[in-house]
Amino acid sequence: MPSNLLALTALLSLTNAAAPAGNINVQVLSATSKDKVVPEAQVIFQKDGQTSLTGKTDAQGKASVANSLGVDDGTVSLIIKKDGFSPLVVKCPCNGMSYAVSETLQQLEAFRVVLNWGDQPRDLDLHVVYPGNHIYFEKKNGTDAFLDVDDTDGFGPETLTIKKRHPGEQYVFAIHNYSANQQYGTKSLSGQSQAKVFVYVGQSLLKSYYVPQGKTGSMWVLFALDGNGAFHDINNVVDVAEYKKVAVYLKQITDRAGFGAMTRASVSDQETAKELTGKADEALAAGSAEKAVELLQVALERNPNLGVAYASLAKAYTKLGRSAEAAWATRKADEIAKAPATRYRVPNDKITLEASSSMKDWKQYTFVAPNLLDDNLWTSWQPVTKPAGGVGDFVKFTFASPQTISGFEFSNGFRRIDEMFGDLYHMNNRMKAATLEFSDGEKMQLAFKDDPTEETVLLPTPKKCAWVKLTVNEIYKGTKWNDLAISEIHP
Numbered sequence: 001m002p003s004n005l006l007a008l009t010a011l012l013s014l015t016n017a018a019a020p021a022g023n024i025n026v027q028v029l030s031a032t033s034k035d036k037v038v039p040e041a042q043v044i045f046q047k048d049g050q051t052s053l054t055g056k057t058d059a060q061g062k063a064s065v066a067n068s069l070g071v072d073d074g075t076v077s078l079i080i081k082k083d084g085f086s087p088l089v090v091k092c093p094c095n096g097m098s099y100a101v102s103e104t105l106q107q108l109e110a111f112r113v114v115l116n117w118g119d120q121p122r123d124l125d126l127h128v129v130y131p132g133n134h135i136y137f138e139k140k141n142g143t144d145a146f147l148d149v150d151d152t153d154g155f156g157p158e159t160l161t162i163k164k165r166h167p168g169e170q171y172v173f174a175i176h177n178y179s180a181n182q183q184y185g186t187k188s189l190s191g192q193s194q195a196k197v198f199v200y201v202g203q204s205l206l207k208s209y210y211v212p213q214g215k216t217g218s219m220w221v222l223f224a225l226d227g228n229g230a231f232h233d234i235n236n237v238v239d240v241a242e243y244k245k246v247a248v249y250l251k252q253i254t255d256r257a258g259f260g261a262m263t264r265a266s267v268s269d270q271e272t273a274k275e276l277t278g279k280a281d282e283a284l285a286a287g288s289a290e291k292a293v294e295l296l297q298v299a300l301e302r303n304p305n306l307g308v309a310y311a312s313l314a315k316a317y318t319k320l321g322r323s324a325e326a327a328w329a330t331r332k333a334d335e336i337a338k339a340p341a342t343r344y345r346v347p348n349d350k351i352t353l354e355a356s357s358s359m360k361d362w363k364q365y366t367f368v369a370p371n372l373l374d375d376n377l378w379t380s381w382q383p384v385t386k387p388a389g390g391v392g393d394f395v396k397f398t399f400a401s402p403q404t405i406s407g408f409e410f411s412n413g414f415r416r417i418d419e420m421f422g423d424l425y426h427m428n429n430r431m432k433a434a435t436l437e438f439s440d441g442e443k444m445q446l447a448f449k450d451d452p453t454e455e456t457v458l459l460p461t462p463k464k465c466a467w468v469k470l471t472v473n474e475i476y477k478g479t480k481w482n483d484l485a486i487s488e489i490h491p
Helices: 188-192 243-254 267-285 289-302 307-319 323-338 369-373
Strands: 023-030 042-046 053-056 062-066 077-081 088-091 097-101 111-116 124-130 133-135 145-149 158-162 171-177 196-201 204-210 219-225 231-238 351-355 394-412 430-438 443-447 454-476 486-490
Touching: 023 042, 042 062, 053 062, 077 097, 088 097, 088 196, 088 204, 097 111, 111 124, 124 145, 124 158, 124 243, 133 145, 133 243, 171 188, 171 243, 188 219, 196 323, 204 219, 204 231, 204 323, 219 243, 267 289, 267 307, 289 307, 307 323, 351 369, 369 486, 394 430
Parallel strands: 023 097
Antiparallel strands: 023 062, 042 053, 042 077, 077 088, 111 158, 111 196, 124 133, 124 171, 145 158, 171 219, 196 204, 219 231, 351 394, 394 454, 394 486, 430 443, 430 454
16 A cells, blocks of 8 residues: 555544543544554644643553543644554544544655545445546546545545546546435435545645535536646535436536636735745745645635645645645646636625526426526526527626626536436527626627537736626527526636
8 A cells, every 4th residue: 555645534533532621532533444543752732822732642542631621622623643644634623523544655746635524424435437447336447546445325535545646637536425325315414424535745734625505416526736736716516316427417517628727815815825925935935844834735725726834835735845745736736837827716605696587496407597606517507488599688696795706617518418418518508699788788799609618718908897798699599498497607
């Protein structure tokens, strides 16, 4: 079994007798060997402004620490350390949980993804799709990758290791709720699972993902890795119920030329991230590379689009002799530097949608206007069927405050692969031509290719506006239905 990525996973309730009241009890397991305990691991609980709590795991991998912090919630962080293993940092609550750590790996292009969750749903599965490969519980080995651990009775860990990244190839990772029994419309993944995913590179925890709350669907799409090795957060729950459809959906993402524009961080988060980056640079100049890494990780949680923070992180990792981590940070810094300043989306919560009409729900399908913003290729807005087939229908984007718009991302047509009919793209109508109307009265004519890929349309010059209205002028006719379908539109 390889050895470079750290892995972590958690959430197994302790089954032994409870430790004294007022203690925090945890168990430390191996991420790459199911139910294997890790003794002699140092556990540290930290809360800002208070003295840290420390303990060490026993022969059963268990530690019990008197909780003088008074709380066990998101304000407390747990750190687990042991020589030969990657350090783990995770947000509490922690009492009664188990956490998995992984031996460090040395390969430069290797990384590990670890899933852990609560006792319900019982069976969550980790999937990865990349050219020629779909690795999951039915196919545990692929080209330079394998599923280390598959868990089917709650908690995890479930661990997937990429032994060697293939340059030029795109990877997409997702979690699927197998326990949903292929039912649509469930919320147990988002609302019940407490699922967490940790990505490790070299000797370091690279990324942490916590399942979005309040979402309907059985698949959590985590992140993509582009052909240059840069990570792209997706972190979206979509309603793909059948596990056999996971690879079909993820392949549509890997086939994309890009992974969509980022949403800009809030002004306060941008300022905090810059301040933390400045402090990190001071720490690095003073010879404290570890402190610099800690500060930069927090900065990038606040603003994942801060290129100078990734550049500083690469320097700090280089000082520490962590070449794999430095390479990752450099790639991300380069990717952000090359992106245009106009790449940021208007946040969904600043947009109100109004549509000329919407078809009624049918089975698991919905056709409402908000589907245009949900980052789910398998949902669409479809106006009510009529002889015109969508010509004359419109959707209007009204902003909470005036926004400077530089362009739009479009996913034309219905991108879904249906279990009965197959690929629905050509079966439904698609936009061929449309008019953009802006709140200042100006208009812009658009023409679309008949191609099931993402298309970015840039305005001649950025325009500040209170609203934008898209009206369909001409369509490509569907082979089966006279219904217009549009999957995504993002200003």
